[in-house]
Amino acid sequence: MEDTVANAAQKKAIDKYRKRLSQRGFKRFEVVALESDRELIRSLARHLAEDGPAADEARTAVKALIGGEPPESGGILAALRRSPLVGAELDLLRPREEGRKVDL
Numbered sequence: 001m002e003d004t005v006a007n008a009a010q011k012k013a014i015d016k017y018r019k020r021l022s023q024r025g026f027k028r029f030e031v032v033a034l035e036s037d038r039e040l041i042r043s044l045a046r047h048l049a050e051d052g053p054a055a056d057e058a059r060t061a062v063k064a065l066i067g068g069e070p071p072e073s074g075g076i077l078a079a080l081r082r083s084p085l086v087g088a089e090l091d092l093l094r095p096r097e098e099g100r101k102v103d104l
Contacts, residue, residue, distance in 0.1 A: 033041055048055050
C-alpha cells in the first residue's frame with residue numbers, strides 16, 4: 001500500500017514538472033545515439049536550453065555543420081552538368097544482339 005502512495009505522489013510530481021517545462025516552451029523527446037555521445041548530446045541540450053546568445057551561436061554552428069536547409073531539388077542534374085565529360089563526344093550506343101538460341 002505504501003508503494004502505491006509513493007508511486008502516485010511521484011507520478012503527480014513528474015506530471016507537474018513536465019507541465020511547468022511545457023509552459024516554458026520545452027518538450028521532452030527521445031534521441032537514439034551512440035553511448036559514447038551521451039554526455040555530448042546532454043551537454044548540447046543543456047546549452048541550448050539556456051536560450052541566450054551562446055545558445056543561438058551553437059544553433060547556428062550545428063545547423064551549418066549538418067546542413068540545416070533541405071537539399072535543393074535538381075542536385076544530380078547540376079552535378080552532371082558540372083562534369084568534365086560535358087561536351088565530350090562519347091559514343092554510348094551499344095550494338096543490339098538477339099542473344100543465343102537455347103534448346104529447351
